[in-house]
Amino acid sequence: MKYPTFTYLGLAGEYKPARSMITLSDDREVLIESCKRIVECNDIKCSVISAGFLVEVWGSELNISTFSNGSAQICGKVSSISIEKKGRGGVQ
Numbered sequence: 001m002k003y004p005t006f007t008y009l010g011l012a013g014e015y016k017p018a019r020s021m022i023t024l025s026d027d028r029e030v031l032i033e034s035c036k037r038i039v040e041c042n043d044i045k046c047s048v049i050s051a052g053f054l055v056e057v058w059g060s061e062l063n064i065s066t067f068s069n070g071s072a073q074i075c076g077k078v079s080s081i082s083i084e085k086k087g088r089g090g091v092q
Helices: none
Strands: 022-025 029-032 035-041 045-050 053-068 071-085
Touching: 022 071, 035 053, 035 071, 045 071
Parallel strands: none
Antiparallel strands: 022 029, 029 071, 035 045, 045 053, 053 071
């Protein structure tokens, strides 16, 4: 008996890694990869959604200088970074 062969290539080409890399350059610049969207950006806090996490950068004189190719570059005087898992009942 010959068994049927199943193949599925529909979403395989759209696969994106579920990881994010955060790069600090001194205390003046943060590069966050795999960003889905910007949640908030003002003088003291910039927040982005990246790979299922809410990443908050705290400091002063902050701004997002680049948001392209799925990466966000945050410049200013960085004092802290917090990371919170995005999930049910939590961050949307």
